[in-house]
Amino acid sequence: MILFIIFVILLLILVNAFYVAAEFAAVSVRRNMIREMAEGGSKVAVHLLKILENTRELDRYIAACQFGITISSLILGAYGQVQLSSYLLPLFERFGGMDSVMAASVSALVVLVGLTVFQVILGELMPKSLALQFPRQAALYTYYPMRWTLTFFAWFIDFLNGSGLLLLKLFRLPPGGHQHIHSQQEINMLLDESHEGGLLEEDEHERLHSALSLAERTVEQIMIPRFQLVCLDVDATQEDILEMISGRPHTHIPVYEGNRESVIGMLHIKDMVAAYTEKGVLPPLRSMLRQVPCVMEMQTVEMLMSQLREEKAKEAFVLNEYGKFVGLVTLERLLGEMVGDIDDEFIRSGEKVEYLPDGSVRIPGMMRAHKAECLVPFLMNGATTVGGCVIKHMSCIPKEGDRLIIAGRVLVVEKMDHNRVSSVLLLPPEKKAEGKSAVESGVDI
Numbered sequence: 001m002i003l004f005i006i007f008v009i010l011l012l013i014l015v016n017a018f019y020v021a022a023e024f025a026a027v028s029v030r031r032n033m034i035r036e037m038a039e040g041g042s043k044v045a046v047h048l049l050k051i052l053e054n055t056r057e058l059d060r061y062i063a064a065c066q067f068g069i070t071i072s073s074l075i076l077g078a079y080g081q082v083q084l085s086s087y088l089l090p091l092f093e094r095f096g097g098m099d100s101v102m103a104a105s106v107s108a109l110v111v112l113v114g115l116t117v118f119q120v121i122l123g124e125l126m127p128k129s130l131a132l133q134f135p136r137q138a139a140l141y142t143y144y145p146m147r148w149t150l151t152f153f154a155w156f157i158d159f160l161n162g163s164g165l166l167l168l169k170l171f172r173l174p175p176g177g178h179q180h181i182h183s184q185q186e187i188n189m190l191l192d193e194s195h196e197g198g199l200l201e202e203d204e205h206e207r208l209h210s211a212l213s214l215a216e217r218t219v220e221q222i223m224i225p226r227f228q229l230v231c232l233d234v235d236a237t238q239e240d241i242l243e244m245i246s247g248r249p250h251t252h253i254p255v256y257e258g259n260r261e262s263v264i265g266m267l268h269i270k271d272m273v274a275a276y277t278e279k280g281v282l283p284p285l286r287s288m289l290r291q292v293p294c295v296m297e298m299q300t301v302e303m304l305m306s307q308l309r310e311e312k313a314k315e316a317f318v319l320n321e322y323g324k325f326v327g328l329v330t331l332e333r334l335l336g337e338m339v340g341d342i343d344d345e346f347i348r349s350g351e352k353v354e355y356l357p358d359g360s361v362r363i364p365g366m367m368r369a370h371k372a373e374c375l376v377p378f379l380m381n382g383a384t385t386v387g388g389c390v391i392k393h394m395s396c397i398p399k400e401g402d403r404l405i406i407a408g409r410v411l412v413v414e415k416m417d418h419n420r421v422s423s424v425l426l427l428p429p430e431k432k433a434e435g436k437s438a439v440e441s442g443v444d445i
Contacts, residue, residue, distance in 0.1 A: 005083045012076040016123035019068035022146050024131035025138035026061055033136050048143050063161045064149045076115060084111045187212060211338045219304050220297035221384050222337050223318045223327035231260050232267060238282045245269060255289055263317050263325040265289030294319050297326055359428035365421035375426055377407045387421030
């Protein structure tokens with residue numbers, strides 16, 4: 001008799017485990033995975049996909065799982081308490097010195113605690129872990145039994161589900177679906193976990209992070225600054241133009257009028273060559289200019305991409321709040337921000353980190369600050385470039401040899417280009433810097 005009771009108890013725990021696995025598998029399985037199987041001819045995947053892609057059907061599916069979990073738990077508690085308490089009651093009366101009422105209460109408590117422990121371990125935690133590790137297999141294997149549950153208890157499940165929705169409406173709460181939409185922060189956490197677990201290489205991890213954060217950056221943070229551009233005066237002579245383009249890889253050049261802050265268009269070299277070939281002389285420079293859309297430096301990259309898409313443009317002039325030309329942004333630059341540096345005609349070479357034999361790291365001053373943060377934590381302070389961050393941290397224009405201590409790491413200003421930081425050296429943790437001390441410079445952070 002006791003063996004039969006244990007068999008029934010284990011069977012009820014197994015039923016509970018089945019519904020728990022079905023619930024977790026349904027909410028964690030990737031629909032793309034099931035869609036691929038459905039396209040491959042799997043009938044189970046075809047039926048399951050219809051449920052996963054329909055919010056209402058998925059709600060009913062989850063409700064059926066919860067119904068099964070609740071019913072099996074209630075039956076397990078009632079059956080186990082009635083059957084097992086009768087075996088424990090005489091033991092507490094004989095060896096515990098208890099009266100019948102006390103012995104019945106204690107035996108019922110012991111049975112309840114024991115069944116709860118076994119049910120939580122075998123009927124909740126284990127199936128949940130298996131379903132999360134193998135969501136596709138669990139979702140497919142549990143589909144047909146769940147379908148039978150939905151069919152047999154359809155009326156009751158609809159009644160319970162409808163009652164829950166009605167209560168939500170009474171409290172003016174929106175009914176929530178079971179499809180989990182990940183926020184950007186959650187996706188970043190998933191990427192970090194995948195990288196730490198060895199599923200993503202360092203460069204893959206960096207590219208995905210850059211792609212996720214790109215839309216939130218401003219145009220100022222990704223543009224090519226004006227001083228890095230080769231520009232041409234609209235009143236330049238033919239000799240000046242030919243001298244400007246000879247020996248340079250540029251295929252199009254910004255053209256300004258009066259000063260470099262007043263850009264008026266873009267000169268495409270192929271247009272100039274075509275005009276020269278046709279007429280034998282260069283026509284006025286102004287007649288060969290192409291108009292380029294203008295964007296503001298404080299615009300987000302998301303707005304920039306929308307504008308470029310609408311105007312079918314591959315580049316845009318960047319203006320500051322005073323309408324002055326401050327830089328250029330191109331599709332190549334956008335792509336480089338997502339997948340890594342891509343050398344194009346506007347980007348100078350040498351803007352890459354260089355690891356020196358003594359363990360120091362040479363960082364270009366024009367390198368984007370967010371790309372150097374993995375080398376120097378807490379470097380970013382609102383400035384766009386590494387050089388800008390150094391100047392902002394020091395609150396003055398530094399001199400060559402000045403040093404900055406950030407999070408215990410020493411940065412030495414290696415080279416200055418007038419008032420701009422051209423490059424800095426990140427010293428190894430054990431190496432001391434020569435020059436002004438951090439205390440003297442007042443920049444120990």
